[in-house]
Amino acid sequence: MALTFNLNNVITFLAVAETLSFRRAAEHTHTSQSAVSARVSQLEDRLGVRLFHRTTRQVTLTAEGLQLFVVARTAVEDMERVAESLRKKAALQSGELTIAAVPSIGQTVLPTIMGEFHRRYPGVTLKLLDVDSQRCIEMMEAGSVDLAIVSDLEDRHDIVFEPLFRDECFLVVPRTHALGERRSISLREAASFPLMASPRGTTLWQIIERAFAACGATPVAHQETWNMSTLVRLVEEGFGMGIVPEICLGKLDVSRCTVLSLEEHVGRMIGVARMTNRSESPGSKAFRQLLGERTPPLRAVRQ
Incomplete structure (x- = not known):
């Protein structure tokens, strides 16, 4: 059966072992000398060995006490390092x-x-x-x-x-296209043009596909790309109409294009x-x- 230890008893033992004085150990642990003596006695009873030689003149470690001291000091130092690391994480100073x-x-x-x-x-x-x-x-x-x-x-x-937030989709078309003077377009009408969007299988494409299906239309992706800047350049060069999320529009140069609202409010x-x-x-x-x-x-x- 594994032994269990009272941490206060171990810390008190270390204080006595480091100072070789029950009085100074009491000062370091902010407790009474009788409490220090009681904690050390409890630890000795738990282990079944004497940890200190006690005389009226001095306190010294026994061989067993020295063995415990080496291990306990390392363990407590490790715990203190972990505790400090956790405190810093809790205070968002690390992590x-x-x-x-x-x-x-x-x-x-x-x-x-x-x-x-x-x-x-x-x-x-x-x-x-x-x-x-x-x-x-x-x-x-x-x-x-x-x-x-x-x-x-x-x-x-x-x-x-x-x-x-909700991110609506818009249709980007060349400014010179016949649709360039429009402000909005239905999905059924948009489906009649070559479309470009995010790759098939992505969540965005699935949302687009479902929206078109609800209108009785089927979108055909003539070009697929993750990069919306690439999509806009393809629109400018006449490869098709691009379906672009609203969040991307503010970061894109669409000065050579017209941005149309989708009447069915496709979004995610x-x-x-x-x-x-x-x-x-x-x-x-x-x-x-x-x-x-x-x-x-x-x-x-x-x-």
Whole structure:
């Protein structure tokens, strides 16, 4: 059967062993000399050995006491280091926070929020991974990331999804195109043109596909790309019409294009996901709070 120890008794033993005085040990531990003697006696009774030679003139360690001293001092020092590290993490003076985010978020609003967080808590190391929503969730479930910033998360066991804002989609067309004078377009009409969007299989493409299907139309992706800057350049060169999330528009040069509203209001809810079956770190809580403060409703940039 494994022995159990009272930590106060071990710390008191170390104080006596280091000072070789019950009186000085009492001063160091802020307790009475009789309490020090009682704690040492309890530890000796627990171990079944004498830890000190006591005389009226001096206190010295026994061989058994010396053996315990070496091990106990290392163990307590290790505990003190861990305790200090945990205190710093609780105070956001240290720690690590890994965030997975869909590319449209990782390339737009998130770096600014991460920068503010870093200035507030420079001791916390931040790491960003930009991958699609499904991969974000898989990495979070595997414990590789602390938070996932994703879109339209379906109900999942042990995951909570906190909405941040709705991200509408818009149709980007060449300014010189016949549609360049328009302000909006229906999905049925848009389906008659060559379209470009995020790759098939992504959450955004699934949302787009469902919206078209609800209108009795089928979108055909003539070009697929993760990078919205690439998509806009392809629009400018006449390869088709681009379906672009609102959050990306403010970071893109669409001066040679016209941005049309989709009459059916195609969009997705962006939110932050976390595991409910794991204790959340102070850094994760602080970052979620900052996300909520810094992600107000978007306003589309319309040229």
